[in-house]
Amino acid sequence: MDLSASRKTAAMLICCLGVLVAQVDTTAVNVALPSIAQQLHASTSQLQWVVDAYLLVLASLLMLSGSLGDRLGRKRVLVTGLVIFGGASGLCALASSVWPLIMMCGLQAVGGSTLAPVALSIISNIYPDRSERAFAIGIWGAVVGVGMGLGPIIGGSMVALYSWRGIFVLNLPIIAITVPLVLYLVPESKATPPRKIDIPGQALAITFMASITFAIIKIGSLGLSTSSVEVATVLAVISGVAFFVVESRVPVPLLELRFFRSPVFSMATLIGFLEFFSYAGFVFVANLYLQDNLKLAPLKAGFLMVPLAVVNAVCAPISGWAVGKWGARALMLAGAIALLGAAILLILMSFNSSLLQFIVASMLVGLAIGLANAPVTTLAVSGMPLSRAGVAGATASTARQLGQSLGVAVLGATLNARLHAGLPFISAASTGWYSILAFAGVMAAAGWLSGTHWAQEKANAIIQAE
Structure with missing residues (x-):
């Protein structure tokens, strides 16, 4: 795509702005959860759905949105997504009870699902040079990290100055500015030839993600032996198996299973899933700990998450720059x-622990995401041919969003179950911290493996074969 350097930079930054808005919104809502519970009389499981309704729809539609962008035009799909996201944000702010809010968060995610994969595909196409593309994708990943860091600050401030509704209202003027800029600055592009839409695969993916998340959340409040949990578990198993059978046979699958023959792509996808599982689960539990257990005001709780935000915001752009210069392995x-250090500090927390221990642990979580997110994105996309950049980026983004959804579901469910069993909050939360400890070890192993000579050779062979 023959564009001037300034036009490329402007288009990249506008794409990043759209993704930034969605990422800030997602993380800001976590700080507002106790306030939402108080005003809308929501239970812990309903709070999980406020977060997971967005994350589930987002994860379910990311690959479809990437395919639609390739087929219908990436700029067109991006603008449509921004408009839907903005309109749903306004409806979220008007919600008078928790279930309408949950449904509008799901609608918001329909628009949000276009932002990451389509923006990433646009960036990949306007930077055909591989080294330039790696740097640009690193910046994109850094913006995602900055958004994750800014979310708690903005969320706490909005709740304190206005109410939880302000988090959603804030999206409206930003979207109103972003849409015209996309129309003016971002070039239109399509894939040649366009990908067909895998409707059976999409339906099975939605069924699997929704049923497994429903089962996990309900286990925390109802236990394993209830009929709704049993039905959801069976449905998850059947739809999951059917999904992989269908995807292995259709000519143009929703999920390109052959991508996972590349160790580089597989390890990047796995690390993305685990880091976002850990991050989202930690943020969900941490905000309940600060506001419900320690009885802190939302603004103070938000500011106690500022160290995480600052470390993340500082490290994310540095990581985006460094990955283009030195590669992804060391940063991952x-x-x-x-993340390993954060998990150890969280496990060692007791009733007498100071807030400093929690703050240091949260800073390490921010450091983990800030360092790893940009290289994970770069590695996933650069491990595939340019013609498959959109689908590869959407697959990696889906893994991260599914990680977020399951992180909230699993850590929230274990916390809820152990609280119902009569355990104090610190003890109830410890199971989640042990899971983060284990995942950090897996991330380290996968990060090391992705940079081996064997993994790089396999990835290059797949790229050349395409």
Whole structure:
């Protein structure tokens, strides 16, 4: 795509702005959960659905949105997504009870599902040079990290100054500015030839993700032996198996299973899933700990998450720059080690622990995400041919969003179940911290493996074969 350097930069930054809005909104809502519970009389499981309704729809539609962008035009799909996201944000702000809010968060995610994969595909196409593309994708990944860091600050401030509704209202003027800029600055592009839409695969993916998340959340409040949990579990197993059978046979699958023959792509996808599982689960539990257990005001709780935000916001752009210069392996290993340290500090927390221990642990979580997110994105996309950049990016993004959804579901469910069993909050939360500890170890191993000579050779062979 023959564009001037300034036009490329402007288009990239506008794409990043759309993704930034969605990422800030997602993380800001976590700080507002106790306030939502108080005003709308929501239970812990309903709070999980406020977060997971967005994350589930997002994860379910990311690959479809990437395919639609390739087929219908990436700029067109991006603008449509921004408009839907903005309109649903306004409806979220008007919700008078918890279930309408949950449904509008799901609608918001329909628009949000276009932002990451389509923006990433646009960036990949306007930077055909591989080294330039790696740097640009690193910046994109850094913006995602900055958004994750800014969310708690903005969420706490909005709740304190206005109410939880302000988080959604804030999206409206930003979207109103972003849409005209996309129309003016971002070039239109399509895939040649366009990908067909895998409707059976999409339906099975939605069924699997929704049923497994429903089962996990309900286990926390109802236990394993209830009929709704049993039905959801069976449905998850059947739809999951059917999904992989269908995807292995259709000519143009929703999920390109052959991508996973590349160790580089597979390891990047796995690390993305685990880091976002850990991050989202931690943020969900941490905000309940600060506001419900320690009885802190939303603004103070938000500011106690500022160290996480600052570390993330500082490290994310540095990581985006560094990955283009030195590669992804060292940064992913450093991120895994930081997450390992955070998990150890959280496990060691007791009733007498100071807030400093929690703050240091949260800073290490921010450091882990800030260091690892940009290289994970770069590695996933650069491990595939340019012609498959949109689908590869959407697959990696889906893994991260599914990780977020299951992180909230699993850590929220284990916390809820152990609280119902009569355990104090610190003890109830410890199971989640142990899971983060285990995942950090897996991330370290996967990060090391992705940079081996064997993994790089396999990835290059797949790229050349395409």
